[in-house]
Amino acid sequence: MDFLNELKNLKKQVFFEEKLEIPRNYDKIVIAGMGGSGIAGKIFQEMYTDKPVFALDDYHIPEFADEKTMFVAMSYSGNTEEVIAATREAIQRGCSVSALTSGGELESIVENVIKVPSGLQPRSSLGYMLMPLINSFLKVSSEAIRKAGDLLDDLDSRNEWIKEEAEKIFERELIPVVYGFSPYRSIAYRWKTQFNENAKVMAFSNYFPELDHNEIIPLKQTYRKDQFRFYTFGCSTDNRITKRIHATGRVSGIELEHVETPGESLVEKMFYLIHYGDYLTYHLANLRKIDPMDVSAIEDLKKILKG
Amino acid sequence: MDFLNELKNLKKQVFFEEKLEIPRNYDKIVIAGMGGSGIAGKIFQEMYTDKPVFALDDYHIPEFADEKTMFVAMSYSGNTEEVIAATREAIQRGCSVSALTSGGELESIVENVIKVPSGLQPRSSLGYMLMPLINSFLKVSSEAIRKAGDLLDDLDSRNEWIKEEAEKIFERELIPVVYGFSPYRSIAYRWKTQFNENAKVMAFSNYFPELDHNEIIPLKQTYRKDQFRFYTFGCSTDNRITKRIHATGRVSGIELEHVETPGESLVEKMFYLIHYGDYLTYHLANLRKIDPMDVSAIEDLKKILKG
Numbered sequence: 001m002d003f004l005n006e007l008k009n010l011k012k013q014v015f016f017e018e019k020l021e022i023p024r025n026y027d028k029i030v031i032a033g034m035g036g037s038g039i040a041g042k043i044f045q046e047m048y049t050d051k052p053v054f055a056l057d058d059y060h061i062p063e064f065a066d067e068k069t070m071f072v073a074m075s076y077s078g079n080t081e082e083v084i085a086a087t088r089e090a091i092q093r094g095c096s097v098s099a100l101t102s103g104g105e106l107e108s109i110v111e112n113v114i115k116v117p118s119g120l121q122p123r124s125s126l127g128y129m130l131m132p133l134i135n136s137f138l139k140v141s142s143e144a145i146r147k148a149g150d151l152l153d154d155l156d157s158r159n160e161w162i163k164e165e166a167e168k169i170f171e172r173e174l175i176p177v178v179y180g181f182s183p184y185r186s187i188a189y190r191w192k193t194q195f196n197e198n199a200k201v202m203a204f205s206n207y208f209p210e211l212d213h214n215e216i217i218p219l220k221q222t223y224r225k226d227q228f229r230f231y232t233f234g235c236s237t238d239n240r241i242t243k244r245i246h247a248t249g250r251v252s253g254i255e256l257e258h259v260e261t262p263g264e265s266l267v268e269k270m271f272y273l274i275h276y277g278d279y280l281t282y283h284l285a286n287l288r289k290i291d292p293m294d295v296s297a298i299e300d301l302k303k304i305l306k307g
Numbered sequence: 308m309d310f311l312n313e314l315k316n317l318k319k320q321v322f323f324e325e326k327l328e329i330p331r332n333y334d335k336i337v338i339a340g341m342g343g344s345g346i347a348g349k350i351f352q353e354m355y356t357d358k359p360v361f362a363l364d365d366y367h368i369p370e371f372a373d374e375k376t377m378f379v380a381m382s383y384s385g386n387t388e389e390v391i392a393a394t395r396e397a398i399q400r401g402c403s404v405s406a407l408t409s410g411g412e413l414e415s416i417v418e419n420v421i422k423v424p425s426g427l428q429p430r431s432s433l434g435y436m437l438m439p440l441i442n443s444f445l446k447v448s449s450e451a452i453r454k455a456g457d458l459l460d461d462l463d464s465r466n467e468w469i470k471e472e473a474e475k476i477f478e479r480e481l482i483p484v485v486y487g488f489s490p491y492r493s494i495a496y497r498w499k500t501q502f503n504e505n506a507k508v509m510a511f512s513n514y515f516p517e518l519d520h521n522e523i524i525p526l527k528q529t530y531r532k533d534q535f536r537f538y539t540f541g542c543s544t545d546n547r548i549t550k551r552i553h554a555t556g557r558v559s560g561i562e563l564e565h566v567e568t569p570g571e572s573l574v575e576k577m578f579y580l581i582h583y584g585d586y587l588t589y590h591l592a593n594l595r596k597i598d599p600m601d602v603s604a605i606e607d608l609k610k611i612l613k614g
Contacts, residue, residue: 035520038517038520049371051371052335059516062356063356064358064359082516175531193521193522197521200525201528202522202525213343213345214499214500217504218509219509220607221507224480227531247611248608251608297523297524297559298519298520300527304554304558305550305551
């Protein structure tokens with residue numbers, strides 16, 4: 001599948017209806033995953049706060065993980081070494097373990113597996129990874145899902161205007177900086193990682209209101225300010241955050257690009273923003289004449305680690 | 308107090324012996340704090356994983372916060388609006404609430420208060436904020452504390468060599484990027500915020516192993532690579548992380564500056580690294596002829612938010 005078709009695959013993924021098996025007696029959730037597979041856990045952690053949820057992106061599980069912990073291992077390939085290590089610990093600790101994967105070692109060490117279709121880059125499987133979490137824990141209407149799918153379809157058919165945005169980054173070789181806020185902090189981080197992986201550009205993310213306590217200072221002081229391009233999302237429903245976004249622009253004098261979001265529900269807005277970032281980084285890769293699929297740096301690294 | 312004396316105050320703070328009152332029946336901890344006051348909760352969250360700990364840097368408490376939640380409000384001034392809002396919610400939700408503050412509104416709404424000495428910038432009170440958490444939950448020997456104090460004292464008396472490091476950033480107006488790893492992720496973030504607040508330079512942090520799944524790609528592709536200066540810490544005790552740090556340098560070709568850490572215990576290494584970052588950013592401010600104390604951007608922002 002070429003990369004454009006991978007991107008277009010997302011609208012199918014939001015209709016992935018699998019659910020995780022919820023243990024009878026549990027009081028916290030640990031979701032292990034790295035990079036393109038781990039982002040689903042990070043996004044879910046913001047969406048669901050009825051129980052403590054920990055998005056784990058490391059080798060070791062926290063000490064508190066016990067028999068009353070629901071542990072979800074996420075690795076698209078099924079062979080991510082950090083996730084395998086954490087999952088082995090979780091099994092030994094007596095957690096209720098399940099996994100989302102297309103196969104690999106993970107499939108062989110975990111009993112409770114939701115298999116997702118293979119053939120994609122891990123970062124293009126976000127819908128497959130995220131929807132089982134949403135389906136299992138959140139009440140999202142089928143209408144909201146359908147509308148999210150429609151928004152993705154719209155973006156798939158018309159996104160040339162996002163290319164114009166990519167050109168602004170390209171022309172001056174800018175460093176994108178994406179500012180999120182709850183519950184979209186991880187969407188900002190997703191953009192950062194898509195800039196890294198697809199367009200191969202350095203990029204960073206941060207979030208309101210925390211950035212108003214530190215990063216706002218160099219923003220105002222113009223340290224290399226004209227070398228960045230700043231983004232935020234136009235979907236805050238908290239008036240205090242909206243005020244901060246505007247005040248931050250005013251105090252710092254930076255041009256803060258607000259990406260507006262159609263859609264009513266969180267799921268619609270979220271998937272729209274995810275896909276906007278997909279296309280922004282895809283177009284930037286094309287402008288830079290760079291293959292968005294190429295992740296040879298990660299492959300080189302794995303070779304060294306194994307050697 | 309001038310800023311240099313604020314920095315030198317830290318070695319006194321590690322001997323701050325206050326302890327939080329631990330509720331009889333609790334199963335999770337939420338620590339609310341922003342910016343320079345919030346960093347203590349972020350650091351503690353990595354040090355202590357026996358129970359779920361949430362470092363909260365937002366207005367709202369998570370849904371799971373209940374009567375079995377120990378809630379610690381941290382605000383040096385006592386007037387941080389996000390912390391006040393979250394604390395009011397925590398009181399209403401029936402959490403066991405205590406606070407660490409030098410006064411302000413927080414002192415008047417929370418019964419259980421540990422007062423810390425006033426007169427510092429919030430970011431210079433890290434020892435006062437962090438030690439009560441460490442004293443209450445971690446077994447740290449008084450010898451380790453004493454040694455940490457000695458290391459800070461050493462840095463206070465000899466740090467001109469850190470100025471040489473600051474000069475490298477200054478000469479080419481580089482953007483510092485600091486790579487941590489567990490349990491030093493938040494120390495990398497602390498450096499980032501100290502670069503922001505003291506030296507008024509844009510700076511970013513990230514952590515192993517997650518960055519090997521995305522950021523390594525633009526590192527290799529040399530996107531503006533010569534405009535950054537990369538740091539990591541020389542104190543990983545996990546062989547897999549150490550291997551990753553070296554492999555990341557090899558694959559990407561970046562010059563990754565390893566900051567070595569004297570000391571045996573986690574507390575020694577941690578405070579040493581914190582203070583190294585203090586001096587690095589202080590010297591950079593001086594080289595840039597910028598007042599490290601000046602946080603007028605934050606004050607301007609507050610005025611707009613109140614107006």
